[in-house]
Amino acid sequence: MTTKVLVAGFTGAMGQKAVNLVNESDGFVLTAVFAAGLTSTTPADYDLPANVAVFSSLADIETDAEIWIDFTLPSAVYADTTFAIEHGIHPVIGTTGLTDDQETELQALSKEKGLGGIIAPNFGMSAVLLMKFAKEAAAYFPDVEIIEMHHGDKADAPSGTALSTAKLIDEVRPAHKQGNENETETLANVRGGDYNGIRIHAVRLPGYLAHEQVLFGGPGEALTIRQDSFDRSSFMTGVKVAIDKVSGLSELVIGLENVL
Structure with a gap:
């Protein structure tokens, strides 16, 4: 069985590492990518296969992805995570900047939807x-x-x-x-x-x-x-742990240490 993954913030340094991780991981397939404000949504412009959907705004996203990996910006992460949960996509969030109140709200939404996820301040x-x-x-x-x-x-x-x-x-x-x-x-x-x-x-x-x-x-x-x-590749070990475990969670977990 193959798990479909969307990477948000795919044009950034961490996003590129996440794209590579998904492509190199057995049992996972990159089905979509997202970065706000893109001038092109043509996969070839980003060296992506033609079957990978490219989105430039949350409002345009239509996907059957099951996991949402997020390495975007502190200003965007709350809206991104809310979108993922509301659309039944397990969030794996590496973007920092969420407030305590926002995390509490997201945990409540996750519980309401019966959807597990992971927010990790650091995947190293x-x-x-x-x-x-x-x-x-x-x-x-x-x-x-x-x-x-x-x-x-x-x-x-x-x-x-x-x-x-x-x-x-x-x-x-x-x-x-x-x-x-x-x-x-x-x-x-x-x-x-x-x-x-x-x-x-x-x-x-x-x-x-x-x-x-x-x-x-x-x-x-x-x-x-x-x-x-010393290198962003060090964070991918934790991301791999997260995508392996997130589909089996029934709530939004804060901190990778809580799923090890």
């Missing part, structure tokens, strides 16, 4: 394990800060991975004020973003791809957990 196995290990460490080291480093073109900050890491840590971290209570910032925002007392610092520089450090401090000791993604 090293990043998934970093989040898992950080949550375990936070029970023993409640004083923690996060530094995430990405390429200069990344649209959102902090990264979805860093924010998810903070949320996981917050589940087990005792509530308390860390640092100097009388701290003064002589340069606005120099201490980074604040998620329930967990500071997150976002770096954007050319030469980087996707990297994260979680720094824990305790009396007389420190622990650093770090992951580095």
Whole structure:
């Protein structure tokens, strides 16, 4: 049995990797692609087979795809995911930028439709394990800060991975004020973003791809957990896990670690 797949954001770097993954995976076939604002919908213009449908707007999409892989933009991902669920297509979402409220709404819609899906802030196995290990460490080291480093073109900050890491840590971290209570910032925002007392610092520089450090401090000791993604191909291992498992899910799952 062959599972039909649509890749949204197929013209981007991650979208191209996803297209290649589908083409190279037994049991899956690329049946459609989507990217907003295309000037052409001719498959040959994108080196795609003639039987792959090309769409340039959500309103035009008519497909029998069973899985929707999304690597688009933070501004588009909510509408994309809603469209997929409403049309009975299992979403596998790698685009970051969804708010907590949006994720809750999408989970409710997924439950209403009885359709499973996966939203993953990061498909890299090293990043998934970093989040898992950080949550375990936070029970023993409640004083923690996060530094995430990405390429200069990344649209959102902090990264979805860093924010998810903070949320996981917050589940087990005792509530308390860390640092100097009388701290003064002589340069606005120099201490980074604040998620329930967990500071997150976002770096954007050319030469980087996707990297994260979680720094824990305790009396007389420190622990650093770090992951580095040097090539976008590293994310495809997780995407493959997601497309293998998503059709068997009955709800929208947040975080790849929850289906491993």
